[in-house]
Amino acid sequence: MKTKQHFISIFDEMANEDALKDIRKQAIDTFSQLEFPTRRHEEWKYTNINPIIQKSYTVEENCSVSQETIDGYILGETPGNILVFVNGIFNEELSHIENSEEIIVSNVKGALQKHGEKVTQFVENTTDKEQIFSVLNTALLQDGVFIQVPKNKVVEKPIFVVNVSDSEQQFIHNAKNIIDVGENSQVNIVETYRHGKDSAYFNNITTDVFVAANAHVQHVRLQMESKKAYQITTLNIRQQKDSTYTSVSVDLGGAIVRNNINVDLQDSNIESNLYGLYLGKDEQLIDNHTFIDHAKPHCNSNELYKGILDDKARGVFNGKVLVRQDAQKTNAFQSNQNILLSDNAGVDTKPQLEIFADDVKCSHGATVGELDEGAMFYLRARGIGEKEAHSLLRQAFVGEVLEFVKQDSLREKLEEIVMSHF
Amino acid sequence: MLKIKNLHVSVEGNEILRGLNLEINKGEVHAIMGPNGSGKSTLANVLAGKEDYEVTAGEIIYKGEDLLEMSIEDRSREGIFMAFQYPVEIPGVSMINFLKTALNANREYHEQKKMSAREILKLVREKAKLVEVDDEFLRRAVNEGFSGGEKKRNEILQMAVLGFQLAVLDETDSGLDIDALRIVSEGINQLRGEDNAFVVVTHYQRLLDHIVPDFVHVLYNGAIVKSGDKNLALELEKEGYAWIKEEAAAAS
């Protein structure tokens, strides 16, 4: 109760004047009625969030970041749109928004001013009244991205969202991202989370992606928060018929990181791909919870999550797949592979397949092991030194996730960052 | 080039090689035959430096140096090429990247300039003709999903690309159909030279029809119990190993 009170008092101190006033008020009321999950909850069995919720946070002010720093955070070739947030606050100078008649690429606050009702509606609809981190997010919402692509638009260049956290303070930041992609459209979104100082801030993020019929979305996320920071993300994807959504998510930073990914396949002939990579060191905890809901026939979902854990780091993978009665001819594949580099590192992996249709192909597999000694020997027997052989095998391991990033320059840059993280 | 004296090797406490002697000079081809489990692959693995094999007695001198003191990678860089009986699959590492890394690691060791990606591709393509594999093959992950024949051809390709002074071929012919055998043995023949030597481990005469050995040795119970010329292989083909086993039993 005390811990919840702290968040309520943050709400009380925040200005609540804008168009979202009522929605926020409702959200904080709902928040006060919900409870934070404990490890007794099945969904939070492996992840203790007490260190996150028992801290006291400030709401952070802006901080200056140089253009050069931001440029360094852009992955691959010059992108089209760049949205920059520093400590959660939209930085217009550092951002680069290509004006376009039809496509909206904006921060949420800016979109609220320009498009009012439409945005308010989205905020309301994407607030999950049963999820405490979702209502907390709406109640304390600061900003986020609002992207809307109309029908029949191919957005050629990736849209970059750069989030930088840099503060002496222990701050909390709640970002809400809304991405709405119209029929037959295509977009590529690249989110990055970077940090300056190593402080213990808390990013509570929700992202909602609406993928209309025959739309195609690639969504790349690179998380490099401070080693003391906490990040809880809730990613909800709603897909219409014939659409494709591919997420490639890389977690390198953070003390406790929890990714909730919920994919709702609402019609037939949908493809959903969730790929994740996590590298943990020290005492990091990285928890990926995915839930794929197959409602209609002829849909495919593919999940591949791979982790390399060192020191006392822990990984969690919980992959739930629900195949409803109507969802005949579903293909749902899931795999979680882990390499442990230390005896004290560990992983909890739990597949949950709930299948109510009879004509389906579902599989899941999980592996936990060390670097393949047979492969090491083979490489060394060809004159490749031990260190280089190690690095080649790790690169191969992570490459199987990163290969799903379609653009060469983006993929190569990601690979470089991941490899230099070892 | 290679002198093995009184070699004793144990694996997990079991003595597999029990006083093996062998001497190999430049330009020679030695065939090693012997029943299953006699220790042929053990010998090959010890030469390559595999860690699970414990040398409890004896010595191996390679080019005048103590081979057992050399690291796995240095043995390769110094010219020992081991064509494995069971090459491992390495998902995620493409053939071309693997060959590039290996080639440049070898060059760096010999203080030669690294080769560019383009130079390497040219070299590899040329050698690929030897074992009749194409560019598609080079893009695949090392041995992953390769057929038995492809795996063996791949070993020969690596041998051709990386070069060698002493090649140890562990059953490179096993499981090959007649076409694959022809490709592999022709590849090997083209790589034969006055300055290199081969140890060919095989169960079958048909490989030795293509690669005619100077010496044939029979490995039995962890030691070489009989040596001869190519006719010994023909005799083994006809008679099997029973008489060898009897002779060995009588001797001990």
Ligand SMILES: Nc1ncnc2c1ncn2[C@@H]1O[C@H](COP(=O)(O)OP(=O)(O)OP(=O)(O)O)[C@@H](O)[C@H]1O
């Ligand atoms: N890594 C190992 N661990 C345990 N035992 C081993 C290992 N390697 C070999 N051995 C044992 O050593 C003996 C010799 O094996 P080796 O593979 O050298 O025989 P081989 O002559 O190559 O046989 P084959 O003709 O079947 O290939 C066998 O009894 C085998 O079981």
Ligand SMILES: [Mg+2]
């Ligand atoms: Mg063998």
